[in-house]
Amino acid sequence: MAKEKRGIDDLTLWDDAKAMIRKAEAEGIQTVWDRLEGQTPHCKFCETGLTCKKCVMGPCRIKPDSEKKAHGVCGADADLTVARNFGRFVAAGAASHSDHGRDLVETLAAIGAGETTDYVIKDSDKLRRIAGEVGLSTDDKDDKAIAAELAALFTRDYGFGSNKRLSFAARVPEKRRELWEKVGIAPRGVDWEVVEMMHRTHMGVDSDAVSICLHAARTSLSDGWGGSMIATEISDIVFGTPKPGMTEVNLGVLKKDHVNILVHGHSPIVSEMLLASARDETFIQAAKSAGAAGINVAGLCCTGNELLMRQGVPMAGNHLMTELTIVTGAVDLMLVDYQCIMPSLVTISHCYHTKFVSTSNKAHFTGAEHVEFNYKNAREKADQVVRMAIEAFTERDQSRVQIPQGPMQMMTGFSNEAILGALGGTPDPLIEAIKAGSVRGAVGIVGCNNPKLKQDYVHTNLAKELIKRDILVLCTGCATSALGKAGLLMPEAASQAGDGLKAVCESLGIPPVLHVGSCVDNARIIHLCAVLANALGVDIADLPVAASAPEWYSEKAAAIGLYAVASGIFTHLGLPPHITGSETVTNLALGGLDDVVGAHFIVEPDPFKAAEQIDARIQAKRTGLGLT
Ligand code: XCC
Numbered sequence: 001m002a003k004e005k006r007g008i009d010d011l012t013l014w015d016d017a018k019a020m021i022r023k024a025e026a027e028g029i030q031t032v033w034d035r036l037e038g039q040t041p042h043c044k045f046c047e048t049g050l051t052c053k054k055c056v057m058g059p060c061r062i063k064p065d066s067e068k069k070a071h072g073v074c075g076a077d078a079d080l081t082v083a084r085n086f087g088r089f090v091a092a093g094a095a096s097h098s099d100h101g102r103d104l105v106e107t108l109a110a111i112g113a114g115e116t117t118d119y120v121i122k123d124s125d126k127l128r129r130i131a132g133e134v135g136l137s138t139d140d141k142d143d144k145a146i147a148a149e150l151a152a153l154f155t156r157d158y159g160f161g162s163n164k165r166l167s168f169a170a171r172v173p174e175k176r177r178e179l180w181e182k183v184g185i186a187p188r189g190v191d192w193e194v195v196e197m198m199h200r201t202h203m204g205v206d207s208d209a210v211s212i213c214l215h216a217a218r219t220s221l222s223d224g225w226g227g228s229m230i231a232t233e234i235s236d237i238v239f240g241t242p243k244p245g246m247t248e249v250n251l252g253v254l255k256k257d258h259v260n261i262l263v264h265g266h267s268p269i270v271s272e273m274l275l276a277s278a279r280d281e282t283f284i285q286a287a288k289s290a291g292a293a294g295i296n297v298a299g300l301c302c303t304g305n306e307l308l309m310r311q312g313v314p315m316a317g318n319h320l321m322t323e324l325t326i327v328t329g330a331v332d333l334m335l336v337d338y339q340c341i342m343p344s345l346v347t348i349s350h351c352y353h354t355k356f357v358s359t360s361n362k363a364h365f366t367g368a369e370h371v372e373f374n375y376k377n378a379r380e381k382a383d384q385v386v387r388m389a390i391e392a393f394t395e396r397d398q399s400r401v402q403i404p405q406g407p408m409q410m411m412t413g414f415s416n417e418a419i420l421g422a423l424g425g426t427p428d429p430l431i432e433a434i435k436a437g438s439v440r441g442a443v444g445i446v447g448c449n450n451p452k453l454k455q456d457y458v459h460t461n462l463a464k465e466l467i468k469r470d471i472l473v474l475c476t477g478c479a480t481s482a483l484g485k486a487g488l489l490m491p492e493a494a495s496q497a498g499d500g501l502k503a504v505c506e507s508l509g510i511p512p513v514l515h516v517g518s519c520v521d522n523a524r525i526i527h528l529c530a531v532l533a534n535a536l537g538v539d540i541a542d543l544p545v546a547a548s549a550p551e552w553y554s555e556k557a558a559a560i561g562l563y564a565v566a567s568g569i570f571t572h573l574g575l576p577p578h579i580t581g582s583e584t585v586t587n588l589a590l591g592g593l594d595d596v597v598g599a600h601f602i603v604e605p606d607p608f609k610a611a612e613q614i615d616a617r618i619q620a621k622r623t624g625l626g627l628t
């Protein structure tokens with residue numbers, strides 16, 4: 001962290017962000033960067049993971065090099081303290097994705113039981129395909145009956161009702177499953193693993209740093225191949241499997257003459273219903289009567305990604321843009337569910353006419369209006385919210401509105417079904433391209449923004465460096481806005497790729513960076529890796545692939561990174577988690593895990609250096625497969 005005040009050019013890559021940071025400053029509005037400055041320098045004990053407040057004999061601050069303070073009151077040393085903290089950190093991330101997934105299981109069950117008419121099965125083919133895949137018979141059954149059975153099976157997958165492995169573990173190459181069994185990290189239900197992590201990290205339970213780290217890996221796997229994967233697959237079944245299409249990104253997607261509604265958070269359950277209401281002719285007419293030209297819905301963060309993938313709804317921005325959207329003065333209503341919603345958004349919305357509406361029983365925000373959505377009332381509540389937005393529009397002060405430059409175009413919608421579809425239904429053309437070296441490998445660039453890093457600088461430069469080297473990039477989450485704003489999600493960006501990748505993209509008419517969804521949709525990436533590995537008869541760890549969370553901030557991102565590594569995927573992080581106070585845990589993360597699960601983390605804030613290291617790893621994997 002720079003100690004001196006950072007200039008605006010150190011905060012973000014983008015003109016739309018800079019314009020709004022300046023406006024915020026002029027209007028006396030505090031943003032995430034101001035608050036980061038207030039919190040800097042951070043507490044060194046916390047930053048390195050050496051604070052423990054897990055019991056009331058403490059709190060303890062561990063000083064490894066001090067005779068008197070090297071241990072907490074209970075005797076825990078630096079390694080154990082870091083591991084216990086990290087274990088809980090990962091468990092919280094896994095819990096978040098998976099509790100979101102639980103809402104989808106509930107919705108699917110409600111469809112099956114005939115308890116909702118607001119939600120329906122949009123992709124009946126996928127429902128039947130997934131049901132068949134997990135061993136349910138679909139003969140002579142209607143969609144509702146299959147939905148009910150599938151929801152019941154996924155409910156068991158969450159818990160400890162059956163001691164068997166997760167349904168989707170069957171997707172994992174056999175070698176990998178055997179490795180997980182051998183190491184003791186074969187994932188069980190995510191509810192089980194998360195609760196067990198809380199138990200293990202209570203004072204006086206698991207007191208070995210390595211053992212806790214392995215359980216962290218197991219917990220993350222129960223998210224990746226369990227909760228998150230279930231969330232993705234049910235979202236496709238209920239809202240449709242994404243297909244390629246065009247849309248737009250940046251603050252320019254807001255429209256001065258429209259009612260602007262932003263959806264923020266993660267679950268498509270709320271945002272899809274809002275969109276349906278906003279597209280209803282009755283409300284469009286009501287908006288016109290109120291003096292607007294229409295109703296404009298745009299997304300933020302992951303629920304934005306969900307709508308982007310399936311509905312082509314434009315994206316206003318990623319994590320660090322969320323506050324700045326309101327500063328435009330053009331947002332009439334922000335509708336949120338859960339995760340990554342900075343509480344400051346309520347405060348900032350109160351500086352404008354913006355209505356801030358929470359929807360989830362799990363996520364109340366002091367100062368917000370709460371309109372609770374469930375599967376029985378969702379459409380009615382969405383209608384209510386759209387009416388609130390239209391009313392708010394009439395209170396907008398147009399003299400305070402400033403909307404930066406016009407939006408960038410981008411292509412989205414690359415579900416695995418769409419990717420394989422583009423390849424003619426099998427992974428073979430991709431495998432052939434990898435063998436020939438026209439596509440040397442693939443990297444998932446995922447995750448958040450972090451105000452400690454210049455916004456989107458690491459994302460965009462890393463992606464550009466990789467495609468230059470004929471490495472295909474897949475993106476999800478907040479990386480999407482970054483790469484979209486940089487123009488990399490357009491087929492024309494193929495011209496920035498190496499000759500091999502360029503030719504492949506041009507022949508298929510696709511961009512060199514494919515948008516595959518929200519953060520739970522990282523499950524699509526590990527699934528695709530499994531499909532490739534199975535087709536080649538190798539383990540995931542043998543593939544020339546890698547993952548990167550260049551600007552991550554959240555517990556969820558830690559869970560994703562860890563399930564990627566535990567699945568055998570080499571993973572780059574732009575900054576480290578709070579583990580550097582333990583040599584044992586740090587060494588395990590940065591290398592030791594290679595001997596255990598065949599992959600490890602690297603930490604590198606410089607995108608150019610990170611690209612070198614990722615490239616070297618991909619080349620080593622190519623060599624291992626006998627490729628040049
Ligand atoms: Fe949140 Fe998912 Fe991170 Fe963006 S990328 S800041 S977790 S919204 Ni998931």
Ligand code: SF4
Nearest residue numbers: 052055058060072074
């Ligand atoms: Fe201190 Fe141990 Fe209690 Fe943690 S668990 S607060 S290290 S006494």
